[in-house]
Amino acid sequence: MSGIEHEGVGPAFRTWRAHRPFLGGVLLTLGGLEILFTVKVSLKIVIHMGVQGIAGYVLPTMMVVCGLLIIFNPAQRLFYSIVGCMLTLGTWVTSNMGGFFVGLALGITGSCMAFGWLPDQEPKVSRKQRRMDKAQGKAAMAGPDPADSTEPTAADDGHEGGLSGSLRSPLTDSPSHLTT
Secondary structure (H helix, E strand, O other): OOOOOOOOOHHHHHHHOOOHHHHHHHHHHHHHHHHHHOOOOOOOOOOOOOOOHHHHHHHHHHHHHHHHHHHHHHHHHHHHHHHHHHHHHHHHHHOHHHOOOOHHHHHHHHHHHHHHHOOOOOOOOHHHHHHHHHHHHHHHHHHOOOOOOOOOOOOOOOOOOOOOOOOOOOOOOOOOOOOO
16 A cells, blocks of 8 residues: 555545535525426426526526536635526526526525635534543543652642742732832
8 A cells, every 4th residue: 555544535525515615506506407497397387487588598507507616616605606696586587486486495595505604614513523522621621630640740849838939929020110
């Protein structure tokens, strides 16, 4: 072997996903795909014909493109999410009432999630991990039992009581403008 440890596809994907508005982009893409597929349904299912022609196909296609751009180019997520929201609202008129409200709801939700995503947030830690960290923190704070230790501590300077070396003189360490 080359000596390089591979952490696997799952953890690598998880870290990649945590650094971008992944769920918002996926929802916007799914909303666009759902609207695009409802344009192709039979006339018996169609509630609202809308503007026939290119607009019924262009708006959901652009929603899919905006959703994918949000995922793969998160630096421009604000622009893509605003454009995606406007395109989603435009499908209300052009594509069967926004894909029978399902695509409209997915598109608006995804756009809003992408708009509100902050890049400097730490990935969410699971409840199990927080409990383990808390238990380790308590164990570290408790530390070793001082009765078991035979070595002198930092506060023990050889005098009885152990604290005489750690007390500071009030006159020598105080600033000159505060002393009377």
